[in-house]
Amino acid sequence: MKLSGSDIIVRTLIEQGVQVVFGYPGGQVINIYDSLYKYRDELKHVLTAHEQGATHAADGYARASGQVGVVIATSGPGATNLVTGIATAYLDSVPMVAITGNVPNSTIGTDGFQEIDITGITLPITKHNYFVGDIADLADTIRDAFRLAKSGRPGPVLIDVPKDVQVAQWEFTPQPEPVPADLTAPAKEIRIQQAAACINSAQRPFLYFGGGLITSDAQDELLQMAETIDAPIGCSLMGISGIPTDYPRFLGMQGMHGHYACSMAMHHADVIIAMGARFNDRVTGDRGKFATGARIVHIDIDGAELGKTVAPTHGLRGDVKKTLQKLLPLLKPASHPEWQAQIARLQEEEAAGLDSREGMTPRNVIGMLNGFLKENTPVATDVGQHQMWAAQYLNLKTCRRFLSSGGLGTMGFGMGAAIGAAMATGERTVLITGDGSFGMNLNELATAVANRIPLVILLLNNGVLGMVRQWQTLFFDKHYSNTNLSDRQTDFVKLAQAFGAQASRALTPEELKGALEAAFACDGPYLIDCAIDKDEFVLPMLPPGGSMDDIIVRIGD
């Protein structure tokens, strides 16, 4: 059947199993929006306040569901507004397809109105991108983009479609099934045997996972390995929610602001088994001093990650789940009572060092929120101190329920991501944010109100850019250069109400409890302006470029 290019785009999205797209119309995608109108019963479009919010929403949708997130934007500024969102997805390996319109082929290269070279701009932040100059290539290009986005190490793919290609007519042959992801073969048998021998020789094994474990759906295999070889488990920021946070062997997050016992256990391990994690600088600190006594078994689907920053003793390229399935039968049951005793001592030290003050401390605020979370509640964060407190103190039971910008560290990620997660799961969703991050994309309150998203926005308001301020306190002689927000006098309660959301202020634990009760009963977005002190610290802290021996556990140490 002959269809217009814009109809082909929408029909192909439907064919690929897409149920929701996020986006913003404009001159060079007006035809696509006409097709979205035509097929509105089969494909839901969510209009955001800004294209950046749409990418973060598509990203949040993908993180929460494991499906490819889709975003549509017009040419020029519409396309450039996607850049931060695409880069966020790229750094965290989130499957995404971004579709942009462009000026007609005849105008390309002439600096036409709202023309921009978006394939050039997004070259280093996409897995791949396409300029579809010929309608004959359109449907297969979209299919190829979906295959690439979800194959191997997932990531964003952009498709730029000039207007005349959207208008032109072409024969469309539907494909009955969505394109499958490419399969990645596990490493060679002999290499898996060598890695198994290494693990079997461990006296102090440590299991460490990142977001790749979640992508690979390898939780069961991980836990089985932990039980077999009697090993503690830690994760990177991206790994959080990969296994339940209260799992007995789980020590939490490792790294710059990781849990003390977790970071120290990794530091003292003799064999580290790393799965779907990439040893970035927030994890290793000074690379030369990182886990110097350990042999490292590194499993990752992206071969370029093996040895990129830390040289593994055994690098196994392949899907984490499939590799673990081959590895598990080769592992000998072991028990390491001395190592476990050492871990227990570290945990006692950590517990003794925990913040035990009363009142509106970050630990108490997140602790109170924990009481309201259901098993399936997605929790998104923005970036900064609140993000680290969330990572440290949240109790999460279900995989894919912690959404945070780990690699790029994008302030303003949270609002869009939370909306996307709520759309993907149908669950009431929580956003933990700060007054700095929230200020970046708070316009998406409009989207949450318009779509009646049950969204609890817990705004930790300290009137400062807390994380930068913390660095200024510790490393810059308290020169609080441009980190004070209190002069702004924004009334976040009135602001939320002006958007049509509900809101209240919490200055005491009692008020916070009441606010959370109201928020979790509300059928739309509800903002809690939660006051915390500007001099709260995220601890422990590994100073940038330091090693675990330099870890700051308490201020004044």
Added chain:
Amino acid sequence: MKKFTVAILVNNQFGVLNRVTSMFRRRQFNITSLTVSETESDAFSRITVQSEGDEVKKEQLINQLYKLPDVFSIAELDALDTVNRELLLIKVRNDPEVRGDIRSASDAYEGKVVDYTKDSMIIQMVGDSRKIDNFIDLMRDFDILEICRTGLVSLQRGSTTIRRVTNL
């Protein structure tokens, strides 16, 4: 720093060279020589690139290249098992006092004079990079007006081809 050469078979489409060099730039791999050409198949172009660094850097470069969807296969070209050639065109001032010396140097290097005027001459030379470097050094005694060299083209010796040495 140690130099190494890889040949990359890529999709023959516009923009592919940009994708490859963009990755080099982003990850700070230095390019010391780059040649792009058509191949035995319309579907592929061949990029021959020389870079420098240790074994880890080389492996990282190859692994990152494999992540580009337009890259079909990669061959690491070991100097001993590879025929490496460059083409040099060098323009020197044609001065009656030295033209004899220039010509005998060119003859010794199996160069060929391809343009000859009363003021200048262009010598063409084919050889590995070292030979070309040496000849240019020799010409520095005279008045060099312009130099253009192609960069490396390389093929593995024997019947091995780039498509057979990869894991694809």
